[in-house]
Amino acid sequence: MRISALLCLLLLSGAASAARAAECPGNPDALGTSRVLVVDPTEHPRLGTMQYGETLPLEDHEVVLTFDDGPLPPYTNRVLETLAAECVKATYFLIGHNARAYPEMVRQIHAAGHTIGSHSQNHPLWFQRMPIAKAQQEIDDGIASITAALGDPAEIAPFFRIPGLLRADGVEKYLASRQLMTWSADFPADDWRHISAAEVMKRALTRLEAKGRGVLLLHDMQPATVMMLPALLHELKRRHYRIVQVVPATATLAKTPTTPAQWVMKGNHEHMPADDAPRFTPDTDAATATPEQPAAPAASPPDIAIAHPFGPKVPLPRPSPRAAATPARAQIPSPPPARWPDNIGPPSGFIGLPAPRPSNAGHDTKPRAALARRATAPARPPAPRTAAARMPRATDTTDSMGSGAQWPRLR
Numbered sequence: 001m002r003i004s005a006l007l008c009l010l011l012l013s014g015a016a017s018a019a020r021a022a023e024c025p026g027n028p029d030a031l032g033t034s035r036v037l038v039v040d041p042t043e044h045p046r047l048g049t050m051q052y053g054e055t056l057p058l059e060d061h062e063v064v065l066t067f068d069d070g071p072l073p074p075y076t077n078r079v080l081e082t083l084a085a086e087c088v089k090a091t092y093f094l095i096g097h098n099a100r101a102y103p104e105m106v107r108q109i110h111a112a113g114h115t116i117g118s119h120s121q122n123h124p125l126w127f128q129r130m131p132i133a134k135a136q137q138e139i140d141d142g143i144a145s146i147t148a149a150l151g152d153p154a155e156i157a158p159f160f161r162i163p164g165l166l167r168a169d170g171v172e173k174y175l176a177s178r179q180l181m182t183w184s185a186d187f188p189a190d191d192w193r194h195i196s197a198a199e200v201m202k203r204a205l206t207r208l209e210a211k212g213r214g215v216l217l218l219h220d221m222q223p224a225t226v227m228m229l230p231a232l233l234h235e236l237k238r239r240h241y242r243i244v245q246v247v248p249a250t251a252t253l254a255k256t257p258t259t260p261a262q263w264v265m266k267g268n269h270e271h272m273p274a275d276d277a278p279r280f281t282p283d284t285d286a287a288t289a290t291p292e293q294p295a296a297p298a299a300s301p302p303d304i305a306i307a308h309p310f311g312p313k314v315p316l317p318r319p320s321p322r323a324a325a326t327p328a329r330a331q332i333p334s335p336p337p338a339r340w341p342d343n344i345g346p347p348s349g350f351i352g353l354p355a356p357r358p359s360n361a362g363h364d365t366k367p368r369a370a371l372a373r374r375a376t377a378p379a380r381p382p383a384p385r386t387a388a389a390r391m392p393r394a395t396d397t398t399d400s401m402g403s404g405a406q407w408p409r410l411r
Contacts, residue, residue: 024087031086031233034242040255041158041181041248048184048215049265051167055186057262058213062244063236065090066185067220068119068161071098071105079220080112082229089245090114093161096121096145103149110155115247117159118142128166135171157248159183186214197228204232
């Protein structure tokens with residue numbers, strides 16, 4: 001009897017492994033998505049232990065990946081490729097203004113099978129003190145912009161994350177009246193800070209290990225997140241974590257049976273200070289894009305590489321000096337496509353291959369006579385280090401797309 005039971009167990013295990021391999025073609029060792037959790041937003045209108053008493057009814061070692069603030073090329077493209085390579089499904093909280101600027105990318109997220117929620121129209125970081133009429137407009141306009149990109153209101157989930165997690169009672173009551181589930185998180189990775197990809201991954205794993213399960217808050221428009229994500233997924237699999245996708249219940253899709261106790265996570269919880277809200281723009285010069293004239297879509301070059309997350313610290317792009325005034329809170333433009341840095345570390349862990357350098361590129365193409373004259377010419381005295389000389393010029397490192405995003409040279 002014991003032998004028969006063992007053989008049956010082995011057969012079931014082999015069938016499950018074969019099913020996972022079939023679900024992720026080309027990567028039989030993929031992390032994958034272990035299950036789909038169906039929730040009723042009207043029964044549990046607020047979740048996330050960073051701010052609320054309830055969170056998703058996850059089992060031990062189950063994780064829900066969430067990405068805020070997209071879409072923004074080329075970062076969102078890279079995140080989608082990384083998730084697809086591991087057959088992982090996530091929840092995206094999109095900014096309506098970005099969805100209007102890049103509707104095709106919104107459709108790519110949906111076509112990949114991810115859950116799409118909303119994150120306001122312009123991501124203003126004053127929701128906690130905003131007049132309720134203005135908050136309602138931000139919420140409604142954001143949903144309308146994402147719906148317009150998708151073409152079907154049924155394709156957007158009734159999930160909403162307040163920008164910066166800056167909650168307010170009036171906002172939460174309005175969201176509940178619209179049958180929208182307010183998402184906080186169980187732990188962040190602090191990827192909106194100017195920290196390295198390795199540090200982002202370290203904080204994500206440390207906080208996950210402390211809780212054992214939960215909702216992870218990430219941003220798909222942060223370079224450090226894009227860089228560390230492949231290693232994070234690999235490490236989650238190595239530590240036997242499982243990915244759960246969350247979708248809303250519908251007339252044809254019943255909610256997952258749960259008990260009230262499953263919605264409560266025991267233990268200490270990390271709360272975010274009000275002055276430490278996640279910022280939505282990756283410090284690009286956003287003043288060049290407007291809703292009427294959105295920035296041109298970024299090329300989708302196959303030569304954009306993701307450096308190994310344990311390389312040097314990655315400085316986020318800084319805005320170009322400009323005389324234009326900061327846009328008003330209610331008129332925050334969509335960020336333009338940001339230039340992916342080409343000097344951020346050793347080229348290991350590529351998604352796509354780096355573009356080969358032309359054979360005539362660089363100083364090797366200079367005539368030998370010119371090189372000889374340079375070698376024998378007397379050295380010039382160093383220029384005086386005046387304040388004006390130290391000021392960066394807007395054209396020094398501005399990318400070819402004219403977005404104004406600058407990547408400081410790494411020394």
